Amino acid sequence: xxxxxxxxNVYSRGLVGDPWSKDILRQSEELLMxxxxxxxxxxxxxxxxxxxxxxxxxxxxxxxxxxxVISMALETSEFYSVVLEQLxxxxxxxxxxxxxxxxxxxxxxxxxxxxxxxxxHIKGLLAVFPEES
Numbered sequence: 001x002x003x004x005x006x007x008x009n010v011y012s013r014g015l016v017g018d019p020w021s022k023d024i025l026r027q028s029e030e031l032l033m034x035x036x037x038x039x040x041x042x043x044x045x046x047x048x049x050x051x052x053x054x055x056x057x058x059x060x061x062x063x064x065x066x067x068x069v070i071s072m073a074l075e076t077s078e079f080y081s082v083v084l085e086q087l088x089x090x091x092x093x094x095x096x097x098x099x100x101x102x103x104x105x106x107x108x109x110x111x112x113x114x115x116x117x118x119x120x121h122i123k124g125l126l127a128v129f130p131e132e133s
Contacts, residue, residue, distance in 0.1 A: 004128070005032040005070075005105040007098075007114035008040040015057070020130040024113045031067045034104040036097050038069070070108055072100075079103035083122055092121040 004024060014021035025031065045054040061067060080103040087093055095118075102122050105112040112119060112127040119127050 002029045003032060003108065003110040004028040004030070004113050005034060005101070005108065005110040006037065007101060007112060007116060007119075008037050008044075009115045010113045011037070011041060011058075011061070012044070013115065021113075021115075024128070028113075029066065031064070032104075032108060032110050033062065033067060033069045034101060035069075035072055036100045036104065040097060070104060072104060073107075076100070076103050076107050079106045083125075086123060087121060090121060092118070094118040094121065 006024065010021045010024055014025045041058060042055075045051045045058070048054060062069060080099055083099050083102055083106070087099070094116075098116065098119065102112060102119060102125050105127075106125060110126070112125060114127060115130055117129065119125060120129075
């Protein structure tokens with residue numbers, strides 16, 4: 001995979017040595033980080049006992065030439081509205097943050113690397129899950 005937007009769980013699991021997550025982080029040519037994922041990570045750092053340490057590691061990760069922090073634009077909101085409507089019509093709700101994360105991946109034409117199976121409900125989302133690698 002060339003462009004991969006990583007979900008919060010892939011970043012976190014990669015840090016603790018999860019083999020699948022580490023492979024995604026090592027082997028993808030371009031890793032995308034969206035503001036929603038960064039916000040979830042910052043929130044986790046603040047609620048943990050190693051805020052400064054975790055922020056430092058994250059800043060080093062973001063400084064990698066393979067990592068691009070993407071922006072969210074009006075087009076992201078359009079993707080969000082399409083995904084939300086589809087999920088409502090199917091009766092398969094997922095967390096709001098995850099709808100935004102999916103919208104970012106779709107807008108940027110990236111695969112979403114995640115361990116959350118509820119992303120499977122989103123039609124048109126390019127996603128990769130641990131058992132598919």
